[in-house]
Amino acid sequence: MKKNDKYSNMSVIEAQYEAQKIAFAPFVFQVSKALRDLKVLEILNPALDKGLTFQELMDKLSLSEYSLSVMLEAGVSIGLILFEDDHYSLSKVGYFINSDEMTKVNMNFTQDVCYEGLKNLESSIVSERPSGLDFFGKWNTIYEGLTTLPKETQKSWYEFDHYYSDLAFDEILPIVFKNNPLKIFDFGGNTGRFAKKCLNYANNSSVTIFDHISQLEKAKKNFAADDYSDKINFMGIDFLDIKLKTDERADVVWMSQFLDCFSKDQVKDILGLAKDILNPGGEIFIMETCIDRQAYEAASFSLAQTSLYFTCMANGNSKMFQSDKLISYIEESGFEVTKIDDGVGGFHSLFSCKMK
Numbered sequence: 001m002k003k004n005d006k007y008s009n010m011s012v013i014e015a016q017y018e019a020q021k022i023a024f025a026p027f028v029f030q031v032s033k034a035l036r037d038l039k040v041l042e043i044l045n046p047a048l049d050k051g052l053t054f055q056e057l058m059d060k061l062s063l064s065e066y067s068l069s070v071m072l073e074a075g076v077s078i079g080l081i082l083f084e085d086d087h088y089s090l091s092k093v094g095y096f097i098n099s100d101e102m103t104k105v106n107m108n109f110t111q112d113v114c115y116e117g118l119k120n121l122e123s124s125i126v127s128e129r130p131s132g133l134d135f136f137g138k139w140n141t142i143y144e145g146l147t148t149l150p151k152e153t154q155k156s157w158y159e160f161d162h163y164y165s166d167l168a169f170d171e172i173l174p175i176v177f178k179n180n181p182l183k184i185f186d187f188g189g190n191t192g193r194f195a196k197k198c199l200n201y202a203n204n205s206s207v208t209i210f211d212h213i214s215q216l217e218k219a220k221k222n223f224a225a226d227d228y229s230d231k232i233n234f235m236g237i238d239f240l241d242i243k244l245k246t247d248e249r250a251d252v253v254w255m256s257q258f259l260d261c262f263s264k265d266q267v268k269d270i271l272g273l274a275k276d277i278l279n280p281g282g283e284i285f286i287m288e289t290c291i292d293r294q295a296y297e298a299a300s301f302s303l304a305q306t307s308l309y310f311t312c313m314a315n316g317n318s319k320m321f322q323s324d325k326l327i328s329y330i331e332e333s334g335f336e337v338t339k340i341d342d343g344v345g346g347f348h349s350l351f352s353c354k355m356k
């Protein structure tokens, strides 16, 4: 784990302030979301230079004096809104809350997928069971129930998932196809977005998506309109109970944002399976957002918090990796890491691996 100098030299006053930000963190989150969704930030946005008075804001928004004043006072105190000479304007932080796609995706994921369940974080930590998931249903992991979650929750989950992997997919295709693989197995292939990219990129290849049967129904629908029927296959599987019946072998096993859904021992079991079904000379590619390989502190911060989604909502026993741990699991499973590409799509590391 990296050192965090920022907090070691802080004054007592600063530290006490930071502690209050944590004590009131749910208030800060909810008022920021309200300022975004009730369009207060949007209305301040074009007025960045001179800003708007309270009365001008009242005139533009259908909110009472009381409603606007509680939001503005909170918004100014957390730095989303600037106040000078009786005028309110948008701060840089407010700009990110209102307009930055990544921030929006993260906030919606926090609100729609995690917020209720996070009340159970402590019991999840103690029991290594995702007890926050009880708010949605009785499943062992969120992945079994993903397609039956409430519509808004599913939307925010998929947008969060796709936002990060979509950024990376186009960049990594030349690396994955360097040795012209014909058969690709996509473990945790989800709705088939990577599979489609592969088939568009190299039309002599074929892809088999391995995932929960319920996810595959979504993936099949996404392929229904395309003429890929002879190149795409679907294999329903629960990787927590691997009884895979296939004689087929792969030139590439692709795992994107997938191994972080599993505990250490489960990761090794899955890598063992990958080894068994790989053709001689084949490669595995693992794409993960590792906490310790980020260029920006904001990214490491976000990933360390996202680990708590796995603890509380997803499965109770997995997390975002520190890369030295992931590399040791890969090596203990009989592979060697031949190359690591960092910063793929901004935040991912791509681990290219061959059998030892």
Ligand SMILES: C[S@@+](CC[C@H](N)C(=O)[O-])C[C@H]1O[C@@H](n2cnc3c(N)ncnc32)[C@H](O)[C@@H]1O
Residues within 6 Å of the ligand: 143, 161, 162, 165, 166, 187, 188, 189, 190, 191, 210, 211, 212, 215, 237, 238, 239, 240, 255, 256, 257, 258, 261
């Ligand atoms: C975080 S998503 C990543 C999806 C995709 N690979 C990407 O990069 O966007 C993890 C995927 O792994 C699948 N998955 C998780 N646990 C699984 C399990 N036990 N058996 C089968 N699939 C599983 C989920 O259904 C989901 O599609």
